[in-house]
Amino acid sequence: MADHRMADPAGWDWLDGAPATATGGDPAPSFARCFAGPDGARVLGTLTAMTLERTLGPDASDAALRDLEGQRRLVALILALTARGQGA
Structure with a gap:
């Protein structure tokens, strides 16, 4: 199975506003x-x-909490980038 992780050595810094x-x-x-x-x-x-x-x-597993938190972080980044691109 192919590895779909980002191969870019710069990582995800560009999502935080870095060029x-x-x-x-x-x-x-x-x-x-x-x-x-x-x-x-x-x-x-x-x-x-x-x-x-x-x-x-309260019965959510640690894995479920971490998974949801990762999803939240990604959606928050999408919303922030969209707002910034709209000049908000």
Whole structure:
């Protein structure tokens, strides 16, 4: 099975606003264009509901909590990049 992890030695720093020369510069405008319009708003709303607005019960395993927290972090980054690309 192929390894789908990022091979880029720069890692994920470009998501935090660092220049991303290997990916063509600041990704925020691309995120803003991608999620513009009613379809983009629906996708962002669905991702938010599935992650940021979701809670787990007291019987949730450590693995489930870590998985959801990772999903939340990714959605938060998508929302932040989209907002920055829109000039918000």
